[in-house]
Amino acid sequence: MKTADPELMRAINRLNVLDTIRRHGPISRVEISERTQLSTTTVSAITASLLDDGLILPRHEGDIRNEAARGRPRVMLELNPDAARVVGAKIAANRLVFVVTDFRGDMLSKLTLPIRIDRQPIGVIADLVEDGVRRCVVDAGLSLEEVDTVCLGLPGVIEHRTGHIRSSPIFRDTNVDFASEMTARLNTPTIVESDAHAITLAHHWFGKARDLEDMVLISLEQTLGLGVLHDNQLFRGAGGLSHNLGDLVLGMGARGIVRLSSQAGESEILGEQPASGRFAEAIRLGRGMAHAQALIKAEDNTLISAAIRAGEAVGVAIANIVTLFAPPRVILVGSSLALGEPFLDSLRNAYALAVPPSLKGVAELVFDDSTDDFWAQGAAAVALYELYESPWNTTGPAF
Amino acid sequence: MKTADPELMRAINRLNVLDTIRRHGPISRVEISERTQLSTTTVSAITASLLDDGLILPRHEGDIRNEAARGRPRVMLELNPDAARVVGAKIAANRLVFVVTDFRGDMLSKLTLPIRIDRQPIGVIADLVEDGVRRCVVDAGLSLEEVDTVCLGLPGVIEHRTGHIRSSPIFRDTNVDFASEMTARLNTPTIVESDAHAITLAHHWFGKARDLEDMVLISLEQTLGLGVLHDNQLFRGAGGLSHNLGDLVLGMGARGIVRLSSQAGESEILGEQPASGRFAEAIRLGRGMAHAQALIKAEDNTLISAAIRAGEAVGVAIANIVTLFAPPRVILVGSSLALGEPFLDSLRNAYALAVPPSLKGVAELVFDDSTDDFWAQGAAAVALYELYESPWNTTGPAF
DNA sequence: TACCTTTTCAACGGTATGCGAATTAAATAG
DNA sequence: CTATTTAATTCGCATACCGTTGAAAAGGTA
Structure with a gap:
């Protein structure tokens, strides 16, 4: 203590x-x-x-x-x-988004690189990230020396305290010390944080949770993430590691464990489509969800039923989270929201069914379709928050 | 702030x-x-x-x-x-257990009343509790004026800050302001806390979590409860209310939602037995689990399969909790542990299957079959903890 | 224009805290 | 009996907060 x-x-x-x-x-x-x-x-x-x-x-x-x-x-x-400049980044499987912000969190420049990086060797990913950071900083009319901190938000189980990535869909390896790697490359303090935590803070600072001290956020992307705001602070599990919602078990089917990720993961929803033609191409390029939206409008029944099943699974998972945390608001973000009404309706219905009667009406569901910038801005906010606390303690007495 | x-x-x-x-x-x-x-x-x-x-x-x-x-x-x-005397109590459906402890948490006297109180009117329950507190205090050679605080631990969803009982299997009504009621009756500050939280603190102070700062406890009694220790403190959900594990949804069966309580609640496990003869009598008297143990030893197949199913459900639920909190240890307590090997084995197996690979080995399962005194002692610890913080702030400067 | 009212904000003194260095206290070793 | 060693207290210092007082800045009023 x-x-x-x-x-x-x-x-x-x-x-x-x-x-x-x-x-x-x-x-x-x-x-x-x-x-x-x-x-x-x-x-x-x-x-x-x-x-x-x-x-x-x-x-x-x-x-x-x-x-x-x-x-x-x-x-x-x-x-x-x-007073400070920071870089925030959202690192996803098929795109990199960088943002430079000032001390207030206002965006000075942004850069989107629509490239597929998952399953690349670590060195390649680090190269691309380093390059993106440098470019975005130059775009803002700055040099890296003027940047105080960099924060990278990425999916998976991240150990924030140490900067280790326990597991991530982006990396082949487990337990990668990405923070040290990037700090050395950029010669600038770099922290690593779960993307879900980043956008949770983004919503608390700039978004739909500005008025709340407690809140839960569910991110529905390639990976299913969770962010918990408790008493104005990010709640990090024991050891400071982030949560991976996709690992939640929804039931024991005939052929074993059924995890949430197998019902509502992006690739699982889209994967049931015939992997050919324009759609497969769209998926490869990371436009899967946008394309899926079009197909749903065109009443593609396979996809619609997949979306409904996914919505049900997520709705039940949210009900369980609400049972545990009883937050006044649950914010849902992520690409899967683009699946549209079939998904959202079944999610809402399943949630209404699954939420315990004693907690009915406690939590309000809010859907948010922010752009990728917002995620990156959240990462920047994480960096800023760290700055707030640490370095000026040493300023000494005021006089 | x-x-x-x-x-x-x-x-x-x-x-x-x-x-x-x-x-x-x-x-x-x-x-x-x-x-x-x-x-x-x-x-x-x-x-x-x-x-x-x-x-x-x-x-x-x-x-x-x-x-x-x-x-x-x-x-x-x-x-x-x-320096202080407190009363702790465990209030369960079929028994009341009271304990008087000193400032160190050592037991001065205890009293067990094996009476069935659930579904009684509030006034009757309050009468019985009041009586029990008074008796136990007298047994300790004290008078109520010498008692600083009383803490009642009971199952259900408790709002600790306000002392309201949102819902409990013991009360017919919801949203009962039991703390005020008992404070008025006893003329002694009385606080109300979830029984799961009470025994969580008991384990942190005296039991199997003395060495840990983070920990999760699962209580398997009539109600399924959860206690989370985070950074040496009880983690209470937003609004300070306790969790009810039984409301967790394990899957969507053919006939709707399947909640944990329907698989692993005490009455659900025992309820499948023919409600006649000695066993029914034992259940009525709150000895159901002890009797069930005997039946299992005698290879009662209906009961064994119920125990196995319950074990599976609990194991999966624990895996989900571990996914969210990543605690180094999970302590299981409660009467259902008496079901013995069939239950425990299937629990362990289901847990091993359901825990995500990335968290394998992070959490250790510990089973604990403490007596009811220990629960009551935990409630006393909650009372002591409140004492520690509040009243001596006003002592003024040291000199 | 000169004076007064209102409000903000800096300066001063008081009291609390914790820390480091020096001092006292209590016991043993020789 | 003295020297040594360790424990606990005392003293002086720095910092922080707070309440009160007084100066500064703007607008209103005679």
Whole structure:
């Protein structure tokens, strides 16, 4: 357990103030004091220190004065966008998406590489990722030295603390120390995080969970992932490793274990199609879901029934997650949502059936079809969050 | 978010020291300093304050001096047993178990009432519980005024923060404010907690998880419960409510949803027996599982196959829990363990099959057949834990 | 234009915390 | 009886928070 000394105390309050400024846009000191319950004195001291460190900026121009415009006007404070730059990336089987953001999480540049990388040797993947990061940084008009942290979000079971990838559909090998590898290549601190965790944080910072302290997110991509927000923090399992929803067991059929991934994995849904012609080509290029959507509209019965089965399986899995975590909101993201109504309807129905009566109405299902940028932005947010906490603890006293 | 002031700092370090003393028996100040990473100065100040408050005691007698017996001898410190008294209770469908413990969690008296209370009106249950608490307190040679807190552990979905019982097999009604009811009756602060959470804490304090910071416990009783220890703390879902494992869905059969409770609930396993004769009588009296054990030994095939099916279902459920929490140890408790080898073997097999390959070997299954006292002692531990944190924050500065 | 009101924010003193160095305390070795 | 060793306390310092006070900035009013 960490020992509580003045330094920790300071760090906590600093983070609290900084986070308040981040979340509530340009904000005055008085309002910070109200929100954080800290005295105006303390807020003044902390903001002075933050200003001194260049993390925040005063805003004079465009002071939208309130109606009751008496007295000394408030000085609005906001994050200094230039305080840091980070790179966030979404690494998927058939595409790489990079984003450079400033300290506020605003996108400075983005780069999408629609290339298939899964099952490539690690060296090749690392090459491609390195290249993408460098390009995207140049696109933003920066050099890598100006980037503070890189965060790579990828599917699978990731051990966040150590940066080890326990298993991922992208890598042939297991237990890859990808964080060290990329840190060495880029000569920039690089962290590795589950893509589901990344977009969970994205929704908490910018998306559909800004108002919540607790929340669950289900990502339906090639891999089925889970992100849990508990008390404004990412809940990482024991040992800090991420969850792989696809490994959940839904039942014991005649021929053994039935896992969620075998019912609702992207390749399993699409795989039942005759692997020929335009559709197979689309799958190879990672456009499988978009194409599937078209086929469903054209009433392709094989695919529709696969989508329905997948929806049922996911709905039941979500009900089980809700049974365990009782979150007020469940956000669903990922390419499988593109399957459309047949999938979503059966998901909703199965969920309604499977959720225990005592928890009926507790959780609200929200579907979200964000673009890939958003995932990458989430990875950037993970990087920023790490920055918030660590390096400025060492700044020393405010004066 | 709580504001970090010196008071909080103090509370954290105080709790840390107190917890260290609790866990590591009689312990000297130097060793506390080593374990907590606090300076000897701070430890001295805090222990002085704790001594002043009467929460701990110095131990002079029987100073087992180490071999290397040079220098001033260490003064060992330990919890003052008399610093507080609490009552813990396990409330089950067919029995009430009460325990009075001292500040260390040691049992002073216990009382078991083998009576069937489920489906009684709330008033009747409250009467019986009140009576049991009072009796047990008298047995310990105390009066209720000397008891600081009462904690009742019972099955179902409990909202710990508010003391509301959302649903329980014991109550006909839902959403019962049992904590307020009993607080008023006993005129002593009474808290309500899930029985699974209680025994989870019991194992962390006294049992098979003393060495762990993360752990999962599965309780197999009339109701199937779950307790999660995360970072030395009970993990309570959003809103602080407990989990009901029985609501987990294991599959969609031909006639709809199949929940775990329908496969592995106590009444479901035993219910398939012809409800007549000695066995039915045993069930009514809450000895069902013991009797079932005998029948299984006598190779009652109906019962054996029910036990095997239940074992499979539980094994799969545990695998899913492990997929989500990745704990180093899973402890199984509860009356259903008495079903013996057929049940346990099929559980182990199903678990081995269902646990994802990437997590194989991560979690160790441990079976525990503690007596009912232990559950009640866990409830007492919950009460003690609340005491640790709250009331002595107000003690003021140490001097 | 000069003065007053209102509000923000920085400066000062008070009290709490924890830490490091020096000091006292208690026991053994010679 | 003295020297040595280890434990625990005391003292002084740095930091953090908070409440109060007073200066600064803007608008309103005579």
